[in-house]
Amino acid sequence: MKIDNITKISVFVAMVIVGTMISLPLGPVAVTLQTLILMISLLVLKPKEAVMVPIIYTILGLVGLPIFSGNNGGPSAVFMPSFGFILGFTISTFITNTLTANMEEGNKKLIYKLLLFNLFLYVIGLPYMYFILNNYLGKGVDLYFVLKFGFLLFLPGDTLKTVLAFIVSKRLKKLDTFS
Template sequence: MRARDVAFAGLFAALTAVGAQVSVPIGPVPITLQVLLVLLSGLVLGARLGFLSQLVYVVMGAVGLPVFANFHGGFAVLYGPTGGYIAAFPIAAFIAGYISEKTNGKTGMIGGSLIGVAVVYLLGWLRLGLFLGGDFHRALLIGVLPFVPLDIGKAALAALIATRVKKAVNLE
């Protein structure tokens, strides 16, 4: 792995931590910029480095660094209502990156991003449902449905930004 790769992976882990602090509480799951940055990490860095950047982010938070929303950190956050969403970040970055690498253009980027978001929703919904004592219907109502329109927009925005960043930084 080149030093440039390590630097970019670290940069996206740090950007995700910053994006987590842009937080609008609307219940147990806040609106943040994390999903946008997770998708960007996969689209800009590719599947392998995108995965690595988000794994670094999750590990930083798990060991107690205050990188999660509202400057929280520690393993308890991963065990809490938002833990499934956070745990899905490396997988979502990998999927977004993998699909965009296998298909060219913004359509592949948007498709990869939407599938990545779906993975975040799935794991987040499952963890939130367990946290709510098995009430998966309520978990869907408060942890997935309010976010769908915004996250579709984030997927499209991630594709637009990634295209420009890759050209500007000469990653294509």
């Protein structure tokens, strides 16, 4: 891997970490800017580079750096209700890149990638959240609670982040660095 590829990946990992620190707690999962940064990386980096960003971020957090939401880190973070979304970052990026690999470049592909990323993120994060809240933390929450505090409260912000990721990525793609 070339130094410029490593640099781009490192910059995006750093931005995800900073995006985590900007958070608004809304129940078991906080609103952060992680997904915005990850969506931008999904659109401007090469597929292998884009998937490295959440992998490195997750590894750094699991080895103990307090870079997950709420300044959490270490192996015990897997028991946080939000950890399913952290796992979802990598899985969603990989699946999205795989499913869109043969699509023609253009706005349609970018929008499709963003929608798929968000869809798979929820498909992975919500059941994990439900499982941890009920089976590890013993909260006894129902499906409505998980949908409300893991999806519905986030939908307006995720929609805004999706639009911003589209706009920012279009501008970044015009730079020589990302073309």
